[in-house]
Amino acid sequence: xxxxxxxxxxxxxxxxxxxxxxxxxxxxxxxxxxxxxxxxxxxxxxxxxxxxxxxxxxxxxxxxxxxxxxxxxxxxxxxxxxxxxxxxxxxxxxxxxxxxxxxxxxxxxxxxxxxxxxxxxxxxxxxxxxxxxxxxxxxxxxxxxxxxxxxxxxxxxxxxxxxxxxxxxxxxxxxxxxxxxxxxxxxxxxxxxxxxxxxxxxxxxxxxxxxxxxxxxxxxxxxxxxxxxxxxxxxxxxxxxxxxxxxxxxxxxxxxxxxxxxxxxxxxxxxxxxxxxxxxxxxxxxxxxxxxxxxxxxxxxxxxxxxxxxxxxxxxxxxxxxxxxxxxxxxxxxxxxxxxxxxxxxxxxxxxxxxxxxxxxxxxxxxxxxxxxxxxxxxxxxxxxxxxxxxxxxxx
Amino acid sequence: xxxxxxxxxxxxxxxxxxxxxxxxxxxxxxxxxxxxxxxxxxxxxxxxxxxxxxxxxxxxxxxxxxxxxxxxxxxxxxxxxxxxxxxxxxxxxxxxxxxxxxxxxxxxxxxxxxxxxxxxxxxxxxxxxxxxxxxxxxxxxxxxxxxxxxxxxxxxxxxxxxxxxxxxxxxxxxxxxxxxxxxxxxxxxxxxxxxxxxxxxxxxxxxxxxxxxxxxxxxxxxxxxxxxxxxxxxxxxxxxxxxxxxxxxxxxxxxxxxxxxxxxxxxxxxxxxxxxxxxxxxxxxxxxxxxxxxxxxxxxxxxxxxxxxxxxxxxxxxxxxxxxxxxxxxxxxxxxxxxxxxxxxxxxxxxxxxxxxxxxxxxxxxxxxxxxxxxxxxxxxxxxxxxxxxxxxxxx
Numbered sequence: 001x002x003x004x005x006x007x008x009x010x011x012x013x014x015x016x017x018x019x020x021x022x023x024x025x026x027x028x029x030x031x032x033x034x035x036x037x038x039x040x041x042x043x044x045x046x047x048x049x050x051x052x053x054x055x056x057x058x059x060x061x062x063x064x065x066x067x068x069x070x071x072x073x074x075x076x077x078x079x080x081x082x083x084x085x086x087x088x089x090x091x092x093x094x095x096x097x098x099x100x101x102x103x104x105x106x107x108x109x110x111x112x113x114x115x116x117x118x119x120x121x122x123x124x125x126x127x128x129x130x131x132x133x134x135x136x137x138x139x140x141x142x143x144x145x146x147x148x149x150x151x152x153x154x155x156x157x158x159x160x161x162x163x164x165x166x167x168x169x170x171x172x173x174x175x176x177x178x179x180x181x182x183x184x185x186x187x188x189x190x191x192x193x194x195x196x197x198x199x200x201x202x203x204x205x206x207x208x209x210x211x212x213x214x215x216x217x218x219x220x221x222x223x224x225x226x227x228x229x230x231x232x233x234x235x236x237x238x239x240x241x242x243x244x245x246x247x248x249x250x251x252x253x254x255x256x257x258x259x260x261x262x263x264x265x266x267x268x269x270x271x272x273x274x275x276x277x278x279x280x281x282x283x284x285x286x287x288x289x290x291x292x293x294x295x296x297x298x299x300x301x302x303x304x305x306x307x308x309x310x311x312x313x314x315x316x317x318x319x320x321x322x323x324x325x326x327x328x329x330x331x332x333x334x335x336x337x338x339x340x341x342x343x344x345x346x347x348x349x350x351x352x353x354x355x356x357x358x359x360x361x362x363x364x365x366x367x368x369x370x371x372x373x374x375x376x377x378x379x380x381x382x383x384x385x386x387x388x389x390x391x392x393x394x395x396x
Numbered sequence: 397x398x399x400x401x402x403x404x405x406x407x408x409x410x411x412x413x414x415x416x417x418x419x420x421x422x423x424x425x426x427x428x429x430x431x432x433x434x435x436x437x438x439x440x441x442x443x444x445x446x447x448x449x450x451x452x453x454x455x456x457x458x459x460x461x462x463x464x465x466x467x468x469x470x471x472x473x474x475x476x477x478x479x480x481x482x483x484x485x486x487x488x489x490x491x492x493x494x495x496x497x498x499x500x501x502x503x504x505x506x507x508x509x510x511x512x513x514x515x516x517x518x519x520x521x522x523x524x525x526x527x528x529x530x531x532x533x534x535x536x537x538x539x540x541x542x543x544x545x546x547x548x549x550x551x552x553x554x555x556x557x558x559x560x561x562x563x564x565x566x567x568x569x570x571x572x573x574x575x576x577x578x579x580x581x582x583x584x585x586x587x588x589x590x591x592x593x594x595x596x597x598x599x600x601x602x603x604x605x606x607x608x609x610x611x612x613x614x615x616x617x618x619x620x621x622x623x624x625x626x627x628x629x630x631x632x633x634x635x636x637x638x639x640x641x642x643x644x645x646x647x648x649x650x651x652x653x654x655x656x657x658x659x660x661x662x663x664x665x666x667x668x669x670x671x672x673x674x675x676x677x678x679x680x681x682x683x684x685x686x687x688x689x690x691x692x693x694x695x696x697x698x699x700x701x702x703x704x705x706x707x708x709x710x711x712x713x714x715x716x717x718x719x720x721x722x723x724x725x726x727x728x729x730x731x732x733x734x735x736x737x738x739x740x741x742x743x744x745x746x747x748x749x750x751x752x753x754x755x756x757x758x759x760x761x762x763x764x765x766x767x768x769x770x771x772x773x774x775x776x777x778x779x780x781x782x783x784x785x786x787x788x789x790x791x792x
Contacts, residue, residue: 071462
């Protein structure tokens with residue numbers, strides 16, 4: 001007979017899922033109510049308002065897709081593209097490649113703008129591609145590349161798209177709630193995210209928002225969206241404004257309790273405070289890692305505070321170190337992905353996990369694991385450097 | 397400021413979600429671990445084994461899709477169909493119509509076999525369609541129509557498909573765990589279900605299973621599956637057997653804790669016992685409803701014990717009665733859907749909700765609400781009839 005499962009208490013400092021607040025876990029376990037219950041419909045309205053705040057948008061079509069971020073990505077592409085369309089897709093990591101897959105599976109053409117993994121998307125190349133491909137109707141890029149820990153200049157990329165009259169699909173899976181993200185001010189059109197990164201909710205839900213321009217394009221489609229489940233015209237019927245809620249699918253009720261609680265916590269802290277907190281803990285972590293003699297994989301200007309890519313030193317076994325952190329410290333950090341597998345670790349400081357105690361835990365644990373690998377370092381220097389940084393903030 | 401949400405404790409006797417066991421709710425709130433954590437990978441293996449038991453299959457490709465049943469449906473269609481294919485689709489309610497949408501959005505042709513809403517799929521018509529459409533590669537039907545509460549003869553329909561060499565896509569959203577369902581013995585090829593019906597898990601997850609024949613067809617596809625998120629060749633890489641787990645998407649970790657606990661409970665009770673329990677409570681409910689003078693909407697032989705369609709008597713206001721049950725008794729029952737809107741109620745006795753106390757609660761509440769509508773009935777007769785039925789079982 002299979003027994004009930006009791007997971008250990010990990011500290012999640014990988015690329016997501018991140019640590020979930022006890023408040024959010026408690027909300028998950030509240031009694032399930034029906035997905036058409038009037039009280040649930042009010043909850044949906046509140047979630048919409050809270051997501052508008054998180055995305056900094058007044059887009060009417062703002063809601064959580066009932067599936068992970070990958071489905072949120074697919075929702076943006078299948079709704080905005082039709083067979084025969086062209087999209088300019090920027091790739092500087094794993095997720096740009098996934099965007100290409102999405103474009104091609106719509107029967108559309110992806111014009112790729114490639115940058116090195118760990119570098120930001122180059123706006124000059126994007127401007128060039130927009131000029132050379134007047135047939136393109138969409139520009140797609142990743143704001144915060146989860147595979148490398150790199151931010152791109154979303155504001156400039158959106159501006160370029162506007163100048164050429166193309167719609168912007170923007171991946172904010174790892175940026176939402178962690179760094180500045182202004183959907184309306186920047187003019188992004190179809191934006192998707194995930195629940196399990198800087199929002200620190202449980203994984204499985206993908207917040208999305210569509211601009212009025214995007215909605216207009218969806219409504220003007222000549223052919224039905226190829227996905228029934230992700231057809232925003234149908235989803236709108238259930239999530240939409242004043243009209244009667246039409247049953248589309250059964251919403252993941254308890255997961256939405258958790259998303260709601262997560263967003264209430266974000267609202268309580270304030271978006272700006274959450275962003276400063278991510279920045280502060282990032283700086284402390286970097287101070288510690290550098291004191292250990294490690295080097296960051298991404299140039300300072302483009303580093304994500306919520307996802308820190310560190311180069312694995314020569315002679316250190318990637319998997320053994322991560323295994324030791326998990327076994328001895330119940331601490332999860334992330335491996336490199338794709339081209340960076342075996343070359344970097346990804347240390348997340350996302351949402352509820354972006355805390356001073358986690359920075360110190362991680363530096364201590366990593367020091368122990370690196371020593372076991374025969375890596376030479378000054379004992380305690382990392383924690384001291386991080387602590388000094390925190391101290392300098394209190395002092396000021 | 398938006399406040400935390402505290403739902404009331406409803407009794408869920410609609411078409412799903414159904415009441416969730418406190419054990420399952422408690423499992424949801426356990427600490428999140430990473431989706432590539434070795435302990436999570438073991439949990440995935442256990443879920444696979446438990447789902448094989450629930451589906452009565454040894455299919456290797458048996459797993460939960462990280463999204464609601466509608467996405468499970470779409471996973472079956474997009475993987476088995478390509479542009480230009482033909483599928484025979486049986487429709488005797490809402491969900492056959494949704495199947496048609498799925499077929500057409502794959503660029504395939506749906507040959508419809510129509511039956512009355514509330515009647516089962518007619519195998520003679522299906523045999524005729526299979527004979528007349530030798531180009532068809534798939535037969536799709538709903539085992540238990542959630543919109544009407546009707547069972548169809550899945551065994552016979554699968555047999556017909558086998559005889560004509562077409563693959564079977566079967567919707568078991570409402571049947572899994574509630575009535576007999578034998579995927580291997582019947583020879584169904586792509587079968588999807590939902591978490592929130594007779595499994596009584598929280599909504600948002602769709603168990604699916606694919607036969608070796610279906611896997612072969614997927615592997616022989618000339619074109620990529622149109623959905624990246626639902627491409628089983630990619631999903632297999634994460635859920636697949638011995639090979640190294642390749643990251644595809646971030647699994648909904650806590651929802652899978654809940655699914656696991658749900659399936660452990662099913663295994664503890666035993667599938668046959670669960671099925672008998674659904675049957676027993678159904679008979680008691682029907683005895684009570686008939687004693688109240690109400691008539692069932694579906695012929696006895698094809699009634700679903702887990703979802704009881706009752707005709708709304710003349711002069712009784714559908715929405716007012718349901719509103720009263722919710723307000724005064726915290727009891728949710730379902731409205732009719734599609735062609736049956738306003739004509740029937742759907743009373744679910746699914747999974748954890750299929751209990752004697754719920755049968756009695758519902759009969760009492762409905763009696764009160766009907767009296768308030770001026771409907772003439774013998775006070776207490778319904779509960780007495782149901783209690784007599786239960787008594788007759790204990791006596792025997």
